[in-house]
Amino acid sequence: MTDAAALPGQPRGEVVSGPATARAVNVLAPNPSAMTLDGTNTWIVAEPDSDLAVVIDPGPLDDGHLRRVIETAEKAGKRIALTLLTHGHPDHAEGAARFAELTRSDVRALDPALRLGDEGLTAGDVIDTGGVELRVVPTPGHTADSLCFHLPADQAVLTGDTILGRGTTMVAHPDGRLGDYLDSLRRLRSLTVDDGVRTVLPGHGPVLDDAQGAVEFYLAHRASRLAQVETAVESGYRTAGEVVAHVYADVDRSLWPAAELSVRAQLEYLREHGLV
Ligand SMILES: [Zn+2]
Numbered sequence: 001m002t003d004a005a006a007l008p009g010q011p012r013g014e015v016v017s018g019p020a021t022a023r024a025v026n027v028l029a030p031n032p033s034a035m036t037l038d039g040t041n042t043w044i045v046a047e048p049d050s051d052l053a054v055v056i057d058p059g060p061l062d063d064g065h066l067r068r069v070i071e072t073a074e075k076a077g078k079r080i081a082l083t084l085l086t087h088g089h090p091d092h093a094e095g096a097a098r099f100a101e102l103t104r105s106d107v108r109a110l111d112p113a114l115r116l117g118d119e120g121l122t123a124g125d126v127i128d129t130g131g132v133e134l135r136v137v138p139t140p141g142h143t144a145d146s147l148c149f150h151l152p153a154d155q156a157v158l159t160g161d162t163i164l165g166r167g168t169t170m171v172a173h174p175d176g177r178l179g180d181y182l183d184s185l186r187r188l189r190s191l192t193v194d195d196g197v198r199t200v201l202p203g204h205g206p207v208l209d210d211a212q213g214a215v216e217f218y219l220a221h222r223a224s225r226l227a228q229v230e231t232a233v234e235s236g237y238r239t240a241g242e243v244v245a246h247v248y249a250d251v252d253r254s255l256w257p258a259a260e261l262s263v264r265a266q267l268e269y270l271r272e273h274g275l276v
Pocket of ligand 1: 161
């Protein structure tokens, strides 16, 4: 879900299909909406001189899109050897089984139910396909199964829905938990501070060239929303619906159902910490 506030740094304008870094190319899926912004970014990642590529988030079950991803890789002289999922939401993962069939590649994900093939993904795994290194970073919070992929050679991180290229994301209660999400943002901050990550390649919206600024913005946004929710509860707003109508009055109503999940996650967090 999106808020009106602009992210720091210079988002790279419009979201378009094409190269974003030396090793990452976006193919934008045709599924725009209030929740998915311009549509899902399907990322093809490969070493420039390799004939093997990794795809992250094939996106919705849309044969035209899946075939465009394959054609884009083939035009660059690459075969898709592996598919990875940042999480199981359908706008990222629904097309994975069909994509695996078309490419004869395995699908690796944290959630065993989404895997096709023998291998899963766990914290600290390092993918090395055709020489391109992707480090698996566990980032639960948006969902319990959310992962990010650190691409050290490009000083970049693929963030799925944990950080978006525009606005902010939702904590999908009860699967997503706010405490986990804040820990995940701090983990991403340490990637920017200690590991030189500069670029966010998000699951939706434009590429961000100030990764640290984006993480700090997300942390500040979550803290200010949490304070607003706490104040609302203290003022007598009791149900999640009442809190949404009060705190998210500035957000488009089409996003209120998503906001309500985030509010439920925030109420749970406040109760667990004895704050309300
Ligand atoms: Zn999602």
